[in-house]
Amino acid sequence: MAAAPSYLASSPLSRLAGPRRGAAAAAARAPAAAPQQLRLGCYRRRAQRVVAMAGSGKNGTKDSISKLVSELNAATLESDVDVVVAPPFIYIDQVKNSLTNRIEVSAQNVWIGKGGAYTGEISAEQLVDIGCQWVILGHSERRNILGEDDEFIGKKAAYALSQNVKVIACIGELLEEREAGKTFDVCFKQLKAYADSISNWTDVVIAYEPVWAIGTGKVATPEQAQEVHVAVRDWFKTNVSPDVASSIRIIYGGSVNAGNCAELAKKEDIDGFLVGGASLKGPDFATIVNSVTSKKVAA
Numbered sequence: 001m002a003a004a005p006s007y008l009a010s011s012p013l014s015r016l017a018g019p020r021r022g023a024a025a026a027a028a029r030a031p032a033a034a035p036q037q038l039r040l041g042c043y044r045r046r047a048q049r050v051v052a053m054a055g056s057g058k059n060g061t062k063d064s065i066s067k068l069v070s071e072l073n074a075a076t077l078e079s080d081v082d083v084v085v086a087p088p089f090i091y092i093d094q095v096k097n098s099l100t101n102r103i104e105v106s107a108q109n110v111w112i113g114k115g116g117a118y119t120g121e122i123s124a125e126q127l128v129d130i131g132c133q134w135v136i137l138g139h140s141e142r143r144n145i146l147g148e149d150d151e152f153i154g155k156k157a158a159y160a161l162s163q164n165v166k167v168i169a170c171i172g173e174l175l176e177e178r179e180a181g182k183t184f185d186v187c188f189k190q191l192k193a194y195a196d197s198i199s200n201w202t203d204v205v206i207a208y209e210p211v212w213a214i215g216t217g218k219v220a221t222p223e224q225a226q227e228v229h230v231a232v233r234d235w236f237k238t239n240v241s242p243d244v245a246s247s248i249r250i251i252y253g254g255s256v257n258a259g260n261c262a263e264l265a266k267k268e269d270i271d272g273f274l275v276g277g278a279s280l281k282g283p284d285f286a287t288i289v290n291s292v293t294s295k296k297v298a299a
Ligand SMILES: O=C(CO)COP(=O)(O)O
Pocket: 021, 039, 055, 056, 139, 209, 213, 214, 215, 216, 217, 253, 254, 255, 256, 274, 275, 276, 277, 278
């Protein structure tokens, strides 16, 4: 098993797992006491022509999570949409014990290898033990605030998959990278690092999240998102296999809300969403989930 990279092991941040909105701004602020936020997820089961979704929410507390779980339990969710919620580690048990089985549960991070003496870390084995089926990896906040690099993230993904934990693998460019015309280069480099470690893509969902759109209210246009999703699919065709290219789910994240989800969901290669702020309200999250149903996409 790979050891923790020195930059992570020696950093006080290695004990934090606290993503905040707006990676660049948060990086400048030193995320000393950043609490984890509740995240939800969704994606389309592409092979079956169905849709699933992912979303997230604001800082969780026992009370706010209890309210959100009640709203989700009461929501009518299209049956062809797989729905995943990703609470902070410390609330996973509460969510597992109160949320309908209709919705699966994800962690926001996991240790890179087999569990051991890595104080503050949570292993894939522990996620399995607690019934957590998914993990989000490579989120821009973990890359840009916590300093996780492509290789480290790819290895985490491979180990989680080896333990039957499904992976939402995030990619996405910074604003300056987009402005410099490097969007595809950045995304392809991040994809290659996943591909260097992953051999079976069945349980992987790719989440394209342009960093400039996360928590900013500045959503990518459907055309901007679709352009990258198509490029990602082409990348898989060339570098992995045509089968994986056509079956892998590619979801979009970054300021998705109940008002803009329908237009995004119409795009052929947008298979669902990774939602942050808008998933704080159960009814809004349900609207986003139901926007990616194959019935509406087909309409
Ligand atoms: O980072 C995100 C989901 O993980 C996206 O957050 P927002 O939907 O708040 O932009």
